[in-house]
Amino acid sequence: MVTISLDPGAGTLYWYFTEIEAGSTDGEGECDGTLLLDADGQVIGVGLELDESITRADLALALQHPQVRYDRKSVTLTVALIDEEPAEVQPLHEPAVLDFDAQGRLQGCELLVAREFGLAERLARLETFVVSLDEDEGPGARGQGPEIAEKPELLTPDSRPLPPGYRSGFVALVGKPNVGKSTLLNALLGQKIAIVSPKPQTTRVPLRGILNRPDAQIIFVDTPGIHDPRTKLGSFMVEQARRSIPDADVVCFVVDISAPPNRVEQRIAALARRARAARILVLNKVDQRTRAGQEHLDAYRALGPWDMEVAVSALRAQGLETLVDEIVKRLPPGAPLYPQDQVTDQSEREHTAELVREQVLRYTEQEVPHGVAVEVEEWEEKELAIYIRMTIYVEKESQKGILIGAGGAMLKQIGSGARRGIEAALGRQIYLDLWVKARPNWRDDPSSLHWLGYRSDS
Ligand code: GDP
Ligand code: MG
Numbered sequence: 001m002v003t004i005s006l007d008p009g010a011g012t013l014y015w016y017f018t019e020i021e022a023g024s025t026d027g028e029g030e031c032d033g034t035l036l037l038d039a040d041g042q043v044i045g046v047g048l049e050l051d052e053s054i055t056r057a058d059l060a061l062a063l064q065h066p067q068v069r070y071d072r073k074s075v076t077l078t079v080a081l082i083d084e085e086p087a088e089v090q091p092l093h094e095p096a097v098l099d100f101d102a103q104g105r106l107q108g109c110e111l112l113v114a115r116e117f118g119l120a121e122r123l124a125r126l127e128t129f130v131v132s133l134d135e136d137e138g139p140g141a142r143g144q145g146p147e148i149a150e151k152p153e154l155l156t157p158d159s160r161p162l163p164p165g166y167r168s169g170f171v172a173l174v175g176k177p178n179v180g181k182s183t184l185l186n187a188l189l190g191q192k193i194a195i196v197s198p199k200p201q202t203t204r205v206p207l208r209g210i211l212n213r214p215d216a217q218i219i220f221v222d223t224p225g226i227h228d229p230r231t232k233l234g235s236f237m238v239e240q241a242r243r244s245i246p247d248a249d250v251v252c253f254v255v256d257i258s259a260p261p262n263r264v265e266q267r268i269a270a271l272a273r274r275a276r277a278a279r280i281l282v283l284n285k286v287d288q289r290t291r292a293g294q295e296h297l298d299a300y301r302a303l304g305p306w307d308m309e310v311a312v313s314a315l316r317a318q319g320l321e322t323l324v325d326e327i328v329k330r331l332p333p334g335a336p337l338y339p340q341d342q343v344t345d346q347s348e349r350e351h352t353a354e355l356v357r358e359q360v361l362r363y364t365e366q367e368v369p370h371g372v373a374v375e376v377e378e379w380e381e382k383e384l385a386i387y388i389r390m391t392i393y394v395e396k397e398s399q400k401g402i403l404i405g406a407g408g409a410m411l412k413q414i415g416s417g418a419r420r421g422i423e424a425a426l427g428r429q430i431y432l433d434l435w436v437k438a439r440p441n442w443r444d445d446p447s448s449l450h451w452l453g454y455r456s457d458s
Contacts, residue, residue, distance in 0.1 A: 001065070001129065002015065002017060002067060002068070002079060002081060003015075003129055003130075003131045004016075004123070004126060004129045004130050005130065005131055005132065006119065006120060006123065006130065008119070008120050009276060010112075010273075010274045010275075011112060011113050011114065011115050011117075011119060011274075012110055012111065012112050012113075012274055013110075013111045013113060013119060014108060014109075014110050015046060015079060015108050015109050015110075015111070016107065016108035017061045017062040017064070017065060017068070017106065017107060017108050018061045018101075018107050018108070020099070020107050020108060024101055024102075024107070025099045025100065025101065025107060026100060026101055026102040026104075027099075027100040027104070028097055028098060028099060028100065029097075029098040029100065030095040030096060030097050030098060030267070031048055031049050031050055031051065031095060031096055031098060032048075032049040032091070032092070032095060032096070033046060033047065033048050033049065033091075033092045033095070033109070033111055034046065034047040034049075034089045034090060034091050034092060035047075035089075035090045035092065035111070035113070036078075036080065036086035036088075036089060037086055037087060037088040037089070037090055037122075038082070038084065038086065038087050038088075038125065039087040039088075041088070041122060042122050042123075042124055042125045042126075043125070043126060044080065044081060044082035044084065044086060044125055044126070045067075045078065045080040045081050045082065045086065046078075046079045046096075046109070046111065047076055047077070047078050047079075047089065048076065048077040048078075048079075048096055048098070048109060049074075049075065049076055050075050050076065050077055051075060052075060054106070056070070057104075057105070058100070058104050058105055058106055059077065059105070059106055060105055061101075061105045061106060061107060062077060062079075062106050065079075067079055067080050067081050067083075077106075081126055081129055082125055082126070090117075092111055092112070092113065093114060094111075094112040094270045095267070095270075096109045096110065096111050097109060097110040112270060112273070112274060162335060162336075163214065163215055165215060165333065166215055166216065166333065166334070166335065166336075167215065167216045167217075167328055167331035167332060167333050167334060168216060168217040168218070168219075168331060168332075168334045168336050168337055169218070169219070169248075169249030169250065169331035169332055169337075170219050170221060170247055170248045170249050170250075171218055171219065171220050171221065171248060171249065171250045171251075171252055171331075172221050172244040172245050172247070172248035172250075172252065172277075173185060173221065173222050173252050173254055174244070174245065174251060174252070174253055174254065174268050174271070174272060175253060175254035175255055175265070175268060175282075176255075176262065176264040176265050176268065178256070179254050179255055179256040179284055179285075180254065180256065180284045180285060180314045180315070181222050181254050182222055183314040183315060184282070184284060184312070184314035184320075185209045185220055185222045186209075186314075187314045187315075187317045187320060188209070188211055188220065188320055188323075188324065189209045189210075189211055189220075189343060189344075208220065208221055208222075208344060209222065210338050210343055210344065211324070212336070212340045212341075213324070213328070216328045216331060217336040217337065217338065217340065218324070218327055218328065218331065219337060219338065221244045221247075221248065245271050245272060245274075245277070246275060248275065248277045249277055249278070249330065249332055250277055250278045250279075250280060250327050250331065251272045251275050251277045251278070251279050251280070252280045252282045252323075252327070253268065253269060253272050253279065253280070253281050253282065253303075253306070254284055255281070255282065255283060255284065255300050256284055256285045256288075257283040257284065257285055257286055257288075257293055257296055257297065257300075257311070258285050258290050258293070258296070259296065260292070260295070260296050260299050261296070261299050261300055261303060265300075265303065266303060269303035269304070273304075273305075278307045278308075278330035279304070279305075279306050279307050279308075280306065280307060280308045280309070280310060280323070280326060280327065280330075281300060281301070281304065281306040281308070281309040281310070282309075282310055282312060282323065283297065283300070283309060283310070283311040283312065284312055284313065284314050285313060285314075285315070286311045286312065286313050286318070286319070287313040287315060287316050287318070307330070308326050308330075310322055310323045310326055348425075348426065349376045349379060351425060352376060352388060352390075352422050352425070352426070353374040353375060353376050353390060354374070355418050355421040355422050355425065356374045356390055356392065356414070356418040356422075356434070357372060357373075357374045357392075358418075358421070359413075359414040359415075359417040359418045359421070360372050360374070360392060360403065360414055362417065363410060363413055363417070364402060364403065364410075371394060371396075371399070372392060372393065373392075374390055374391070374392050374393070375390060375391050375393065376388065376389075376390050377389045377390060377391055377435075378433075382431075384429060385428065385429040385430050385431045386426065386428055386429070386430045387430075387431045387433070388422070388431070388432055388433065389433040389434075389435070390432070390433070390434055390435070391434075391435045391436070391437050392414075392434060392435070392436045392437070393436075393437055393438075393439045394436065394437070394438055394439070395438065395439070395440055396440065397438045400436050400437070400438045403436045411434055411436065414434065415432055415434050418432060418434075419432045
């Protein structure tokens with residue numbers, strides 16, 4: 001049977017063609033969707049405007065239900081749970097999110113419906129299909145709860161008492177690539193933990209940056225930019241961002257005020273709106289404010305509602321105190337979640353490899369875009385210096401040639417740039433031994449993703 005769940009708080013309606021266990025979803029897509037309504041405005045079905053890339057085999061789970069039809073000509077999947085002609089077809093403002101299993105089969109979809117629509121009152125005819133959501137598992141189950149506030153006294157991990165009113169929690173920094181999330185994270189923490197580049201998608205794995213104040217601990221999660229899942233690495237990144245939002249107590253939607261919102265940002269904002277967390281609109285790059293600033297601001301506001309907006313310049317460290325204050329106000333009361341002297345959950349080695357990747361991005365142009373991974377092969381503490389051997393993996397032999405350069409000139413440049421950064425980070429002299437290897441299609445190879453330390457279960 002087709003089943004439906006409603007999350008009334010988020011205004012989300014889930015349609016399942018199969019039983020979905022947590023973690024069984026392997027990929028996502030999106031498409032335009034419509035709700036089929038009867039003459040009284042009651043929902044009787046849904047239409048999904050798919051695209052040609054989805055084959056009949058991909059629809060096997062959906063088409064096992066007699067109520068589901070696929071029209072090849074219009075490339076539309078119709079789920080008509082009540083067998084009658086709809087009186088009205090209501091297009092949805094947000095794209096429907098499609099869930100696929102490991103075999104690429106459509107498992108179900110997620111529809112976000114505007115609050116004014118009054119979805120809960122319009123599901124009467126579909127009652128038999130509606131199953132309730134598992135409440136404890138839902139996003140936002142953590143925090144906010146009065147049960148935490150009622151605890152008599154909060155203690156640090158080493159059992160010292162904390163000041164009354166101490167707060168702690170997770171803050172997701174989300175936004176399209178290149179708006180300055182990593183720069184903001186580094187500026188907030190007062191030290192470099194995330195690599196920054198003028199090219200999009202620099203950040204691959206979410207990175208936690210921990211900000212300790214006497215009254216609060218904020219754990220920032222710098223999410224990779226949400227973008228099209230063209231390769232497995234791509235869909236992994238979408239997954240990560242999608243996951244960081246439900247776990248967050250505060251979502252900071254970071255935008256570049258000097259440019260108008262684009263489609264990617266509409267998607268991210270839609271994800272943020274679905275979250276139960278507090279939502280802050282962070283207007284970055286105010287140092288670059290253009291004439292069109294007001295127009296952009298209105299456009300970003302319209303992607304809300306936002307609980308708060310703060311203008312900052314991550315580059316010039318302006319507006320950061322206000323931002324931190326506004327975040328702390330919105331965190332739940334609670335003890336620190338990390339030792340109070342810890343700044344990041346990234347290891348020294350991971351950070352070192354990232355610093356090499358940063359230089360690769362800096363010195364290479366489009367020929368070596370983002371198919372680059374760096375791995376530490378050897379790390380040996382010697383008396384005078386640390387010996388570090390790393391391999392830069394690229395996807396093609398031709399890229400290998402570019403990275404090495406004529407007479408090794410490019411690799412030398414990358415190496416000396418990286419060495420300076422690493423020595424500054426470690427506070428020690430290093431001997432850096434860099435190698436370049438081609439590993440074709442590593443981005444599409446799940447075993448190599450695992451091997452490079454990209455885990456999707458973290
Ligand atoms: P991310 O992809 O969102 O993490 O963006 P990055 O932090 O890597 O920054 C992308 C680019 O924007 C870099 O060239 C930064 O120097 C630049 N940038 C970040 N913040 C600001 C800012 O406040 N003002 C200006 N003018 N540039 C910024
Ligand atoms: Mg980044």
